[in-house]
Amino acid sequence: MNANQIISMVIRMFMRKAVNKGIDAGADLIARRGGGNEDDPEAASRQSASARNTAKQARQAMRLGRRMTRL
Numbered sequence: 001m002n003a004n005q006i007i008s009m010v011i012r013m014f015m016r017k018a019v020n021k022g023i024d025a026g027a028d029l030i031a032r033r034g035g036g037n038e039d040d041p042e043a044a045s046r047q048s049a050s051a052r053n054t055a056k057q058a059r060q061a062m063r064l065g066r067r068m069t070r071l
Contacts, residue, residue: 024059027055027058027059028055030051031048031052031055032048032051
């Protein structure tokens with residue numbers, strides 16, 4: 001391997017981590033947004049908790065998918 005290949009490989013690793021963190025942050029931001037139901041704050045909190053749970057499950061599924069492709 002020459003130096004150019006090694007540098008490219010390291011840059012790809014860092015870029016992949018940065019993009020994944022950005023996607024996770026965006027999913028969390030969307031999950032935490034208020035549902036617009038200000039009359040019933042309890043329902044809004046349940047809905048946001050459900051959205052956070054769904055985002056968490058989506059991240060877990062993505063991780064599992066990445067593991068499966070490595071085999």
